[in-house]
Amino acid sequence: MSLVSRDPILLTPGPLTTSLTTKMAMLRDWGSWDAAFNAVTAGLRRKLLEVVHAGAAHVVVPMQGSGTFAVEAAINTLVPRDGHVLVLINGAYGQRMAKLTQMMGRRVSTFVTAEDVPTTPADVDRLLAADPSITHVGLIHCETSTGILNPLKGIADVVAKHGRRLVVDAMSSFGALPIDAREVAFDAVIAASGKCIEGPPGMGFVIARRAALEAAGGNSSSLALDLHDQWAYMEKTTQWRYTPPTHVVVAFDAALDQFAAEGGQPARLARYTRNCEALTKGMAAMGFRPFLDPAIQAPIIVTFHAPVDAKYEFKAFYAAVRERGFILYPGKLTQVETFRVGCIGAIGPEEMTQAVHAISDALAGLGIREIAPRAAVRVA
Numbered sequence: 001m002s003l004v005s006r007d008p009i010l011l012t013p014g015p016l017t018t019s020l021t022t023k024m025a026m027l028r029d030w031g032s033w034d035a036a037f038n039a040v041t042a043g044l045r046r047k048l049l050e051v052v053h054a055g056a057a058h059v060v061v062p063m064q065g066s067g068t069f070a071v072e073a074a075i076n077t078l079v080p081r082d083g084h085v086l087v088l089i090n091g092a093y094g095q096r097m098a099k100l101t102q103m104m105g106r107r108v109s110t111f112v113t114a115e116d117v118p119t120t121p122a123d124v125d126r127l128l129a130a131d132p133s134i135t136h137v138g139l140i141h142c143e144t145s146t147g148i149l150n151p152l153k154g155i156a157d158v159v160a161k162h163g164r165r166l167v168v169d170a171m172s173s174f175g176a177l178p179i180d181a182r183e184v185a186f187d188a189v190i191a192a193s194g195k196c197i198e199g200p201p202g203m204g205f206v207i208a209r210r211a212a213l214e215a216a217g218g219n220s221s222s223l224a225l226d227l228h229d230q231w232a233y234m235e236k237t238t239q240w241r242y243t244p245p246t247h248v249v250v251a252f253d254a255a256l257d258q259f260a261a262e263g264g265q266p267a268r269l270a271r272y273t274r275n276c277e278a279l280t281k282g283m284a285a286m287g288f289r290p291f292l293d294p295a296i297q298a299p300i301i302v303t304f305h306a307p308v309d310a311k312y313e314f315k316a317f318y319a320a321v322r323e324r325g326f327i328l329y330p331g332k333l334t335q336v337e338t339f340r341v342g343c344i345g346a347i348g349p350e351e352m353t354q355a356v357h358a359i360s361d362a363l364a365g366l367g368i369r370e371i372a373p374r375a376a377v378r379v380a
């Protein structure tokens with residue numbers, strides 16, 4: 001048992017390790033109708049617009065709950081009841097978007113590529129040309145089930161060319177990878193507090209094209225997840241429609257201030273890139289192979305092939321690494337045995353190097369020696 005009472009570092013794609021400043025922002029109580037709290041909400045909405053260089057043509061609508069609540073609210077509000085959504089899938093979050101779209105009663109088509117194959121603008125061009133009934137395209141920017149990056153700008157251009165609307169789940173990319181509303185046409189970019197802005201989990205938000213949201217009144221089949229109603233009420237009263245997660249909101253706002261102080265999105269991407277490099281270099285030295293080609297790997301979360309050693313079992317490996325202060329993430333692939341290591345959160349390359357040491361030490365403790373498949377030995 002560890003003698004030090006210390007939280008493990010979360011190498012998971014949300015919740016993630018937050019800074020002390022962010023944690024301390026949660027040590028106060030706020031009245032949800034109080035002007036001081038509503039000023040925080042207003043400031044936070046403004047700061048989120050700036051992250052994607054958006055202006056008066058876009059609005060930020062926060063939504064209580066985890067990221068999926070915000071995705072569901074965006075689809076159910078921005079897609080008319082007789083709309084038809086094409087969801088581009090190469091992992092679990094794409095599958096989830098298709099499922100919730102169907103459950104919201106909208107017509108849905110899917111385009112599925114393998115988990116290590118990004119959707120291309122050419123794919124989308126062909127699919128939209130073939131089916132004029134498609135009104136919206138749903139895209140997962142960084143598919144967190146592997147860490148694969150899908151080409152947002154290219155796909156957005158094709159969707160715009162065909163006069164259709166784009167809904168982007170940017171949950172695990174927002175704040176880290178560039179998204180520029182001046183160059184990328186979208187009806188919605190969706191993310192949440194507990195990802196790359198490094199707040200605590202508990203609220204999502206949708207950056208919506210104002211004209212699209214204005215036209216979306218009455219679309220929602222859900223009361224609580226009606227994004228239009230949430231927006232209209234917030235505009236009118238400055239308050240959240242139902243009880244806001246007050247502590248999460250103020251801590252997320254504090255995280256946004258730290259994000260700006262660090263240098264915004266370019267600085268965050270630079271740090272996560274250094275984290276990812278320290279991780280993959282250290283893991284490679286032990287013999288670990290990443291699942292994805294580096295060319296399509298976002299520096300958000302890395303999927304590694306599990307050790308081939310017969311002694312390997314994820315649960316015991318996870319526990320041994322946790323005992324050494326780091327929390328890993330199980331793989332989410334059906335075909336191959338993997339595990340994932342997040343590069344995001346209030347951590348730097350030093351923590352990643354320590355994590356590599358913890359993994360090495362854990363493997364030694366478990367007697368796991370064979371990491372990669374041995375090169376085939378040919379007997380003459």
Ligand SMILES: *Cc1c(COP(=O)(O)O)cnc(C)c1O
Nearest residue numbers: 066067068093142144169171172
């Ligand atoms: C985290 C995440 C979500 C939201 O998941 P929740 O469990 O609802 O927070 C959605 N999409 C992607 C790509 C994510 O990484």
